[in-house]
Amino acid sequence: MTILAICLAALAFVLAVPVPRILKEAEFRSRSPWGAMLLWQAIALAGGISMVGAPMVYGLGPFGDSVPQAAGEVLKLMAAADFAALTDLGVHPGHIFALCFGVLLGGHLLLTLLLTYIRVLGQRRRHRDVVRLLSTPVDGNQAATLGRHLSLSPELIDAHVLEHEAPLAYCLPGRTNAGSVTVLSRGLLDQLSESELSAVVAHEKTHLQQRHHFLTMAFEAWYRALPWLPTTRHGRAAVTELTEMLADDGALQSHTRADLLRALALSSAGVEHADVRGQTATEAAEATPQGTMITTARLRRLLVPPQRLRRPALAGIVAIAAALVLIPSAALLLGA
Amino acid sequence: MATLGGLERSVMSLLWDSTEPLSANDVRDRLGEDLAVTTVLTVLSRLERKEMVRRERSTRPHRYSAVASREEHTVEMLNEVLGTAGDREAVLARFIGSIPDSEAATLRRLLQK
Numbered sequence: 001m002t003i004l005a006i007c008l009a010a011l012a013f014v015l016a017v018p019v020p021r022i023l024k025e026a027e028f029r030s031r032s033p034w035g036a037m038l039l040w041q042a043i044a045l046a047g048g049i050s051m052v053g054a055p056m057v058y059g060l061g062p063f064g065d066s067v068p069q070a071a072g073e074v075l076k077l078m079a080a081a082d083f084a085a086l087t088d089l090g091v092h093p094g095h096i097f098a099l100c101f102g103v104l105l106g107g108h109l110l111l112t113l114l115l116t117y118i119r120v121l122g123q124r125r126r127h128r129d130v131v132r133l134l135s136t137p138v139d140g141n142q143a144a145t146l147g148r149h150l151s152l153s154p155e156l157i158d159a160h161v162l163e164h165e166a167p168l169a170y171c172l173p174g175r176t177n178a179g180s181v182t183v184l185s186r187g188l189l190d191q192l193s194e195s196e197l198s199a200v201v202a203h204e205k206t207h208l209q210q211r212h213h214f215l216t217m218a219f220e221a222w223y224r225a226l227p228w229l230p231t232t233r234h235g236r237a238a239v240t241e242l243t244e245m246l247a248d249d250g251a252l253q254s255h256t257r258a259d260l261l262r263a264l265a266l267s268s269a270g271v272e273h274a275d276v277r278g279q280t281a282t283e284a285a286e287a288t289p290q291g292t293m294i295t296t297a298r299l300r301r302l303l304v305p306p307q308r309l310r311r312p313a314l315a316g317i318v319a320i321a322a323a324l325v326l327i328p329s330a331a332l333l334l335g336a
Numbered sequence: 337m338a339t340l341g342g343l344e345r346s347v348m349s350l351l352w353d354s355t356e357p358l359s360a361n362d363v364r365d366r367l368g369e370d371l372a373v374t375t376v377l378t379v380l381s382r383l384e385r386k387e388m389v390r391r392e393r394s395t396r397p398h399r400y401s402a403v404a405s406r407e408e409h410t411v412e413m414l415n416e417v418l419g420t421a422g423d424r425e426a427v428l429a430r431f432i433g434s435i436p437d438s439e440a441a442t443l444r445r446l447l448q449k
């Protein structure tokens with residue numbers, strides 16, 4: 001079992017430090033955002049399993065030959081308060097400490113996930129309430145809200161228009177499609193042409209349809225749980241960027257790259273004029289509405305469409321992701 | 337008949353524009369619609385639960401006022417939205433500076449209308 005512990009610890013380290021650094025800059029992510037996303041999710045899961053598993057497996061070492069057997073033995077000894085057995089088995093304080101550390105770390109990760117989920121849901125609901133009161137829904141007020149873009153009202157029927165000069169477009173996911181809100185500002189409607197506006201709305205709708213907030217939520221939680229770890233820091237930003245690329249792809253199915261690029265370029269200008277107080281990215285990121293991150297890679301990808309990854313490469317990625325998650329899990333449940 | 341959301345918007349708008357706390361009757365009168373006071377009270381209590389409206393219980397009838405102004409709420413929301421957008425113009429400028437000339441020409445062509 002010590003060997004297993006060492007392997008898990010090595011995996012945890014590799015997934016914690018070098019791998020995220022490489023992956024976040026990897027060129028293939030532009031060519032297959034889905035592939036990169038899958039890998040990130042697998043890294044987070046496998047990283048968590050090995051990070052928690054390594055100390056626990058080491059701590060369980062003296063108690064049995066396999067993890068389930070040793071865990072059962074520990075529980076039995078605890079229930080019987082059999083201290084003599086500890087000496088017989090050769091358990092020393094290091095094992096107990098490692099076991100406790102693993103359990104606490106696992107509990108911390110799960111608890112942070114739960115608390116983040118609850119907190120983000122609450123903040124998002126609050127934001128939705130405020131947005132609904134501050135902005136005007138297009139539905140029922142087409143002429144007043146859309147003005148010269150009136151012909152787009154079928155596409156924009158679910159959106160709300162906020163009377164603000166900063167060009168904004170973002171979406172707030174809800175539990176149901178009816179609960180989601182897409183927000184467009186007056187500044188955006190004034191600056192963009194119809195086709196550009198249509199492209200932006202398609203981008204936001206893709207975020208909602210593909211439920212990107214689920215993909216980013218876990219990484220938000222891991223970041224809050226372990227903010228000093230490179231995986232969580234890079235992972236959160238990387239996954240957010242990937243959801244933007246995926247939403248771009250969704251918009252590009254029915255709009256031109258030119259329209260989307262122009263919309264992005266035009267809506268960048270003027271943002272600095274919005275009246276905002278300083279806030280750290282971490283605080284603001286908690287309830288981040290989807291659709292506000294612009295990166296060089298994303299722009300590059302729109303300007304020069306990347307060559308799609310071919311089947312063998314994609315299959316390789318899926319295989320790696322599956323292996324990352326399945327091998328440590330299997331080792332924990334079956335191995336010795 | 338206005339939707340509940342529309343009613344909430346109208347009531348909130350009234351409270352934002354008003355210089356003093358209003359009672360449910362005041363709100364009903366000013367809305368100028370054929371509304372029952374009970375409907376207005378329902379809307380007001382929903383807004384209170386959403387922490388957008390504050391109820392003064394010291395007077396009878398109770399009076400209601402907005403917790404924060406329209407502007408304060410707008411800034412609160414913009415912070416959440418723009419907090420992570422970073423300096424988008426800077427990103428754009430950096431991007432334009434980093435691409436090869438041929439791509440910059442393509443970009444210029446795309447951006448012109």
